[in-house]
Amino acid sequence: MSTSFWKDLWLLDETLSCRFSKLYRLETEPNASVGDRVGWNGTFCLGEWCRSRVPRGRAVKEFEDLCGLINSVRLNLKKDDTWQVFIWRAKKRRLAVLTELDKRGIDLNLTRCPVCDDDVETVDHSLLFCKQASDTWSKVFDWWDIDEAESLSIGEIFGESASGSMSKIGAKIWQAVKWTCGYLIWQNRNQKVFAKKCWSTPVALNEIQVTSYEWVSKRCKSKHIDWHNWLHSPQSFVYE
Numbered sequence: 001m002s003t004s005f006w007k008d009l010w011l012l013d014e015t016l017s018c019r020f021s022k023l024y025r026l027e028t029e030p031n032a033s034v035g036d037r038v039g040w041n042g043t044f045c046l047g048e049w050c051r052s053r054v055p056r057g058r059a060v061k062e063f064e065d066l067c068g069l070i071n072s073v074r075l076n077l078k079k080d081d082t083w084q085v086f087i088w089r090a091k092k093r094r095l096a097v098l099t100e101l102d103k104r105g106i107d108l109n110l111t112r113c114p115v116c117d118d119d120v121e122t123v124d125h126s127l128l129f130c131k132q133a134s135d136t137w138s139k140v141f142d143w144w145d146i147d148e149a150e151s152l153s154i155g156e157i158f159g160e161s162a163s164g165s166m167s168k169i170g171a172k173i174w175q176a177v178k179w180t181c182g183y184l185i186w187q188n189r190n191q192k193v194f195a196k197k198c199w200s201t202p203v204a205l206n207e208i209q210v211t212s213y214e215w216v217s218k219r220c221k222s223k224h225i226d227w228h229n230w231l232h233s234p235q236s237f238v239y240e
């Protein structure tokens with residue numbers, strides 16, 4: 001896949017060459033692909049592509065805006081606002097999966113999942129049903145000792161559905177775990193696409209446990225969350 005960074009409609013409803021015309025004029029390779037310009041960690045930065053080491057005038061503002069835009073899609077876990085953008089996009093199925101890009105008129109000769117190559121890539125497939133995603137979800141549901149069968153849908157995972165018997169704070173904790181898992185699956189998928197890594201292992205359970213623990217213990221100041229209990233009986237935090 002080589003979608004043009006500047007000339008294809010992959011990020012906005014207009015091309016980046018059009019929206020960020022001052023910056024585009026500084027580009028040394030107008031046909032650069034998305035993979036050439038967006039690093040494996042999902043960021044866009046100044047580099048050899050830019051004719052001037054220090055952009056000036058309106059190009060500076062454009063550079064900042066474009067960085068912000070790309071970061072908001074590719075996401076930075078440390079920033080709450082961009083994290084929320086991911087959840088919002090996932091809920092609305094507005095992530096830049098291949099079938100969505102295809103609908104927007106980008107000529108992709110392949111819309112098959114870049115991770116498993118077994119099916120077309122939709123948001124549901126990518127986040128829930130792709131082999132590496134569903135293996136990851138199984139591990140999380142096992143960890144929480146929750147029956148996964150009815151729970152694996154975009155609405156259940158990313159929506160604000162409260163599970164009957166959970167306390168209010170408990171429902172938020174469980175939601176944070178699901179969001180963390182969804183986000184890491186998406187990041188894993190992007191690594192495969194942008195960094196062309198050839199493995200596609202499920203996200204490690206440990207990574208989800210650590211990340212969600214940090215997230216939850218930072219936010220639930222009223223509740224002490226013990227790391228050992230978090231690993232072995234997370235359910236003890238969510239029921240009254």
Ligand SMILES: [Zn+2]
Nearest residue numbers: 113115116130
């Ligand atoms: Zn797949």
